[in-house]
Amino acid sequence: MASQAPENANNYSASRGMQWLRALPGILWDIVARSGRRSAKIAKDDPRRITHSLKVGLALTVVSSFFFLRRLYYSFGDNAIWAVMTVVVVMEFSVGATLGKGLNRMLATLLGGFLGVGVQQLATLSGGKEQPILIGLFLYIIAALITFMRFVPEVKARYDYGLTIFILTFSLVSVAGYRDNQILNLAFKRLLTIILGSFIAIIICVFFFPVWSGDDLHNLLATNLEKLGNFLEGFGNQDFETKSMRSFAEEYESVLTSKTREETLANFARWEPGHGQIRFRHPWRKYLELGNLTRQCAYKVEALDVYLWSLIQTRNEIGIKIKDSCQSASLECGKALKILASSVKSITCLPSTTTKARIAKAKGSIELVHSLLRSKPYWEGVELVEIVPAAAVTSLLSDIVICTERIIEAVDELSSSAHFKSTVLSAAVTTTTSKPLPLTREGIVKPALESHELHYRAITINNDGYPSTLTKECGSFSSIKAIRQ
Known part of the structure; x- marks a missing residue:
């Protein structure tokens, strides 16, 4: 009896193994199908990703001619691989990111190479024993100084990659020059291949289906304003009773986390040349100010979202009056924000009388609620639990109206600085x-x-x-x- 147990176990393991082998094609097919659906979704969300992938392939094919063509290969030799490496590193999704990296890499390689050669030549003049000491001293001072500069926020935002390449190039040239007498010729060839690789990446990125960070930032701010407008307008139209609270929360939650993306896009946009109605020295700082005001309004909306459901559930007469006035104020603010979103998206100056008239109506509705809250006879017999949501919603809507006024002023300043066209x-x-x-x-x-x-x-x-x-x-x-x- 004892000898049959291992045999049964082996048979069971063999049957399980055969089942797994028979199911393996189906498992692999499911993995491939899921990957395909995910890839299709990524491409559908932003078709520019497909064109960017094709542009990278084109750039690498062009730069590989340094190896395929004999004359180019004899001119640069094995240093031609630096052109390929440069395209891989520099080629980014947007024009601004590619220009920023390309210009940083070219300038940093140029300055780092010349400084490294200069330090190496200066150390050579001092003699054999002092040469490594001087090279090490210069390497210590320059590396420490440039590394400290990377902690400056303004410098880190735009030149961090360039400073890193500068330290790398300077270290390679100055240290390698101690053992290699042909370092000057080597540095020149590497610099030339890096410049050529950067130019190839920049030209393909700019002239073949360009992706502009400035346009993305412009559309992002307009979309954020529209999301806030949709949320407030939905509360004003009583759509909360037909939709889930979660679907409305999704309207503004993405606005709360957009700060990092806005700053990144603004940093890349500063590198981009003028295109369309966007000039070379476009007021990107105004965009960041508008984004900050939009997020401040989104924080107020997030706090407002906590009390809305309690206010909607109220059934007493005074609560219904307050709810109607609050919905009117929210509706006017939402429409004003959507008008501003349309103005930013279309790069046009819309008449400010429309938004100001809506803000005036919203203030009137808020003032009506304040008068009801100050009237004690109205609240006799009403529980405190029903008063608190009404008071909180009124206070938050007042703050939202103030934020909306500031956003209107910011959009007016932006339209004036960016020379939006008149409609x-x-x-x-x-x-x-x-x-x-x-x-x-x-x-x-x-x-x-x-x-x-x-x-x-x-x-x-x-x-x-x-x-x-x-x-x-x-x-x-x-x-x-x-x-x-």
């Missing part, structure tokens, strides 16, 4: 001739035109239900009248 949705241009103004007698008012004729241009701008009529006389706006339909 005229419908325009009628008419030129007429009229009699001289009644006060154009001599000594009172001089005529604007020598012919005593007044030419004017009437421009009507319709936007979100707020038509505005601008009348231009003799090159200056004489009246601005806004009528709400």
Whole structure:
């Protein structure tokens, strides 16, 4: 009996092994299918990733000609491998990142190589015994100084990679020059191949389906404003009762964690040349200021989210009045933020009268809630548990209205600094001739035109239900009248 147990165990193990082997093709197919679906999702989320992969392959194919063509290989020799390495290291997803790395690598290699050769030549003049001491001393001082510079935030943000390459190049040239007398020729060839590799990467990245970090930052800020607007507008439209709270929370949660990405995109965008309506010295700092204000508003929205459900569940008469006023204020703030998002996304200056009118309505609704909260007779017999959410929502909405006003000012400053284009949705241009103004007698008012004729241009701008009529006389706006339909 005892001898049958191991035999049964071996048979069981063999059967399990056979089952696993038969199931192996299905397991491998499932792994391949999951990988394919994941890859398809990554490509679908951002098709630019596919073009970037193709651009990297093209750059490596071009730079490999340093080995395939005899004349180029005889000119550079084995140093041609540095061009391949440079393309692999420098080629990044966006134009700004590639330019930043490429220029940092070229300049750092140039300065580090020349300084290393200079230190090596200076140490050679001192004699045989003092030469390693001087090289070690210079290496210690320069490495310590450059490493300390990397801790400066402004320098680290833009030149950290260049400083690292500078230390590496200087160390290789100065130390290797102690044993190799041909170090100058070697350094020159490596510098030339690195420059050529950087230029190949930059040219392909800029001229073949370029990805601009400035455009990504621009669209990111507009999307964040739109997300906050959607959340506030959803509360104002009572969509909370039909959607889950989690789906609304997703509208603003991504805004809270966008600081690092915004700063990275702004750093890369500073390296990019002017393109489209984005100029060379674009006010990227204004974008960061707008992003900070948007996150401050998102933090208020996150705190507001805690009390909304309690306020929505209220059923007493005063609570319903407060809820309606709060929803009105939230709706106006949400629409104002979506108008600002549209302005930033389209790089256009929209009339500020629309957003200011909505903020004025939101303030009126908040003031109505404050008056209800100060009226003690209304709250007789109402439990404190029902008062606290109403008071908290009112206070947070007041802060959100203030944040929205600041965002409006930031967008106005950005549009002025970045020279956003003016929007005229419908325009009628008419030129007429009229009699001289009644006060154009001599000594009172001089005529604007020598012919005593007044030419004017009437421009009507319709936007979100707020038509505005601008009348231009003799090159200056004489009246601005806004009528709400």
